Amino acid sequence: SSETGSPEETVIRLGLAPDEDSAEILRAYAPFIEYLEKKTGYTIEASVGADYPAVVEAINAGHLDLAWFGPSEYMLATEVVDVGVEAFASAIQSKDSVPYRSIFVVHKDSDIQSLEDIKGKSIAFTDPASTSGHIFGRYTLVNEGIDPDTDLGEVIYSGSHDANVLSVEKKQVDVGVMSSRKLPRFVEKGIVDGDNIRIIAESVLIPPDPISFKCDLPEDIKENVVKAFTEKSDELSKALEGTGFESFDPVNDQDYDLIRDAYEIAGLKPEL
Amino acid sequence: MMNSNAAIHFFDVSHSYKGNSQKVLNQVHLEIEKGEFCTILGRSGAGKSTFLRSMTGFVQVEEGSIFINGDELRYYSSSLRKIRKNVAMIFQHYNLVNRLTNLQNVLCGMLQNIPSQRGILGWYTEKEKKQALELLDRVGLADFAHKRADQLSGGQKQRVGIARALAQDPKIILADEPVASLDPVTSGEIMELLKQINKEENITVVISLHQIELAKQYGERMIGFAGGKVVIDTTAGFLTDGDLAEIYDVTKEKENTNHSIEKQII
Amino acid sequence: MMNSNAAIHFFDVSHSYKGNSQKVLNQVHLEIEKGEFCTILGRSGAGKSTFLRSMTGFVQVEEGSIFINGDELRYYSSSLRKIRKNVAMIFQHYNLVNRLTNLQNVLCGMLQNIPSQRGILGWYTEKEKKQALELLDRVGLADFAHKRADQLSGGQKQRVGIARALAQDPKIILADEPVASLDPVTSGEIMELLKQINKEENITVVISLHQIELAKQYGERMIGFAGGKVVIDTTAGFLTDGDLAEIYDVTKEKENTNHSIEKQII
Amino acid sequence: MEKKSTLSKILIFISVIAFGVWSAYDLELSPMKFIAGIPDIFNLIYRSLPPDLSILSRLVTPALRTLEVAIWGTFIAVVFSTILSFGAAKNLFGSNKIIYGLTRGILNTLRSIPDLIWALVFVAAVGLGTFPGVLALAVYSCGELGKLYAESIENIDPGPREALESTGAGSFRVIRWAILPQILPEAITYTLYRLESNVRHAFILGLVGAGGLGHELIVSMRLFRYDEALTIILVIIITVSLTDFVSGKLRQKVI
Amino acid sequence: MEKKSTLSKILIFISVIAFGVWSAYDLELSPMKFIAGIPDIFNLIYRSLPPDLSILSRLVTPALRTLEVAIWGTFIAVVFSTILSFGAAKNLFGSNKIIYGLTRGILNTLRSIPDLIWALVFVAAVGLGTFPGVLALAVYSCGELGKLYAESIENIDPGPREALESTGAGSFRVIRWAILPQILPEAITYTLYRLESNVRHAFILGLVGAGGLGHELIVSMRLFRYDEALTIILVIIITVSLTDFVSGKLRQKVI
Ligand SMILES: Nc1ncnc2c1ncn2[C@@H]1O[C@H](COP(=O)(O)OP(=O)(O)OP(=O)(O)O)[C@@H](O)[C@H]1O
């Protein structure tokens, strides 16, 4: 654990949650871990949970010091973890990747042109706990003055982004809500024919993945870690190569209030 | 090559079980005519059951050939089925289906004679059911028709097995110690029953027995096995004490085996 | 209240199996003295096996009480275990553990006399193994020690069952048709063996038999069952034809049952 | 030979132990760590108490849905696995090596492919909804049931079967009257176990857009609504216990 | 009485059929739709061909890791489920109703809680890594094995057991020498089936975390690298077939 002693003896345990969109980074995090060890002088032990609740519970039980997961997960973790977690850096995507937001897709033959037309239509979200596949979709709708529970026709949860886009293509539903980052990949892999799909609306940008530490971490370690993450350098970009990210920006907890708002508006505020 | 009149023809048949070099059937060569009533004698382990079981192909003999009603026994299913239809077997260990009632067990003996669908669904006609009940009655178990087979006493199970074999309406009956678990009176009744079937319907009957008295009383021909070999083959009336000694002689068996106990300890 | 000298004491015992009102044991009241050699006769289904099995508590009798060596049989495990230790049972259906070798089966008879850990692990001493082999030899199966029990002929299985019972070093032996599957010579040998143990070690032996000859030859006391009742209880020498008629009489049994076949058809 | 086999037994024993120790080390198994973590388990349980029973009414439809899907999936699986099990049993048609290899191969493949992936395959075929869920469960269960049925057929007492074969009756009649009655208690165990297992695994319904109990559970977990999750688990426990009870009763009848 | 039971049988039959039809309708089961979708299945398979065998070398470590987890999980489960099965078998200690109810209840609960949730519980206790995966599989498998063991104990032939009990030997000696030999083939089937099942579950659930094959499969699926996924599935099929083969050989020895 994180006793202050000689730096090499300090073990910092980093938990990674395989968020749907960061699946790739997990295979390629080794150089980055090495970079961190070199920068901080600590021993970094990275481990991966089967899903994010596992990572959150591991922090909660004191088995992790740092965590890297999606914005929603972070927001939920701040509610769940007794000693508290706090975001200190956010992972900045490399230039060529698609900005992260919710998008509304329809079939190309659909008469729906914008969100104004979707009253009474059927809509597919992915699953209730999905940031891009549900929360921000709902948030956008509510901001547009549409109450998803009363103004729409059927509301279904298809379970995944691909199921969602497929059911739009097969005209099983009128509108599908999904991640902006997924659609290009589906088209590229031939899951759907891009020509059959039309985007009618998109949400605001979703905050990037936060890196957070447990609040009871000793201050000197916190500082050291923050520095290692947020100092931009070629070495860092190189270590992150192949992960889809290129650097980290400093953030604080308030930067994620947007997520809290979105959850609240979507009616999914966890009552803990 | 072979006598087409014979019900059963063994042609130099030898057999040993896997993992054991000792011959359980040793050059068995004999003919049993249609309508004969034949008893098999022999010590425990002499090969009687193996002999009987070899005739329905459950023991696939290593050497020689067996002809049943003129057809050579071959070990593929259509040939076996054809032969088995005419051969009913009464098993030493009864081999009842425990979870069925006794009536169902007896009815199982008729399966091969009724259409396949009816057989699989177990739809028997009233006539068939009546016939099965009559058979149960003949072995003294009419009252037990709707009891499960595993609720019977040993002798009762044995009798259900006999009724099942009779239900098959066979040309040959092979009975492996069919009265071993029966009291003298019931034994007599069963032997009488078999004899009657043998005489009235000209059915060939081969019975292995341990009761020499019964064998003498009912058997016409007696075949004695010892160590897998046919050592005696004679008419019942002529069975001598010498013959019996030949069959049951203790010293002979001991010669072949090795009794040193020390060697056996692992 | 009871004769403390008796090995076995039945006190008005009655029993019927679940789902069947007919009494399989009907007011059985008898005493068997220590060291007696007692044979049980009776028709198939008369209740012989039930009588024997009731003495080790496998049949939990509905009425009356049973005393073994002065202790009342009660159906909780410590009492049963205590009684069973001194009572060895030879089963009509052998009840061997098929997947064990014959030697292991015989050794199982000694389990209750060796420490629990050794018993569970199957660590027998050389002496125990030798004793088991000697017993197998006594029943003529020393060569089969390392064969699996299911590879034996019927009579061989029966003899392994006998060896297992002897391995138990009991005070009472209950044998349910122990020679049913054996040829006359082997039967004689086994009866001789039981008699010898009975005489030399003063062990009480109760045997159910179907061979009246054997019963007369070896038994001292004869108990005849019919329809669950003790109908004859006499000294072997005095067994009359009238007695046999009493035991085996066919007409009597028929009176109690209802044979109308038509009624039975479902 | 006796000696050699003892030696090889010892060698096998040693290597098993060695593998055990090495892998325990490799996996960082540590009973101490587990004991130290027990309070955390209680903490987790504590946080999920009391179960939020108010969601029960919301669970009725998904639970019913799940049950229907499980029953249909199991039913379809029973039909096909029964047929396949005849070929995968060495003492039936499996005595033919080709048939044996083929059916075993099919069964192994059916259950090797995760139900998640079967779900995806069937979504491609029939679109979203409960239907692909039923198909996925059916196919996957078929692989499991077929193996279990086949092996219980291999375990039967050959005696009664011989008796029926000796009458010359055809295979299917023998199967019906000598084999089926013998495997009946096991077949009941396996079928109802599989049904229960399908109720539990009906998670995949969530992946094909059909909701279901498992899906509700995952969502509750993701939102850290442990009190809701506990309620759902209680519903599953009740369903499983009921199936277990029915299974017991049925088996009692036939044993 | 005969008549009444026939009537109730008919009623049961009709309601089963009714439920079947209704639920088929409710679930929108449609064989036609399935047949129409078969080309889509082939399309999916086509897209995953040829399998990307180049990833095989990358799979060795995860596969080994997963196997270790499955073996340990199964081993721990065998130990505890054996003990529990004695209480859950009606013809052993389960003859005591309280013990029976209690052990059945425990077993039902253990397997009602999905392994994912067990994993979460154990992560809270021991942190991330392979250890919680082992524990989750162990606990879950214990619930399944315990039930299966218990029911195969209930199925034994009582004869040999009576014979051993009649010597006055204690329960554990009787279990060892009369019951164990009788359930051995089933026990082998169940244990190796469970091992195989654990290999598959560890693969699929990614219970093993980053080190396991399941993680690789999930990543491949998420990235729609079907050709990679196919390779991983092939590895799973091979593992499962091997286990099946070993199971068969072992059973052949004891049947
Ligand atoms: N488990 C059982 N359930 C119900 N009835 C049984 C059971 N066992 C035996 N019976 C019945 O009890 C009666 C007596 O059986 P028992 O086995 O004591 O007879 P037996 O004298 O040993 O006959 P045998 O000489 O044929 O072995 C028989 O009518 C039998 O059908």
Ligand SMILES: Nc1ncnc2c1ncn2[C@@H]1O[C@H](COP(=O)(O)OP(=O)(O)OP(=O)(O)O)[C@@H](O)[C@H]1O
């Ligand atoms: N399945 C088997 N595998 C191996 N050996 C066997 C098998 N069945 C029988 N044997 C052996 O073959 C020999 C002959 O057995 P068989 O059953 O034919 O004897 P039997 O004359 O019927 O004896 P019994 O009168 O005791 O029934 C015996 O030594 C027996 O041990």
Ligand SMILES: [Mg+2]
């Ligand atoms: Mg025999």
Ligand SMILES: [Mg+2]
């Ligand atoms: Mg009896």
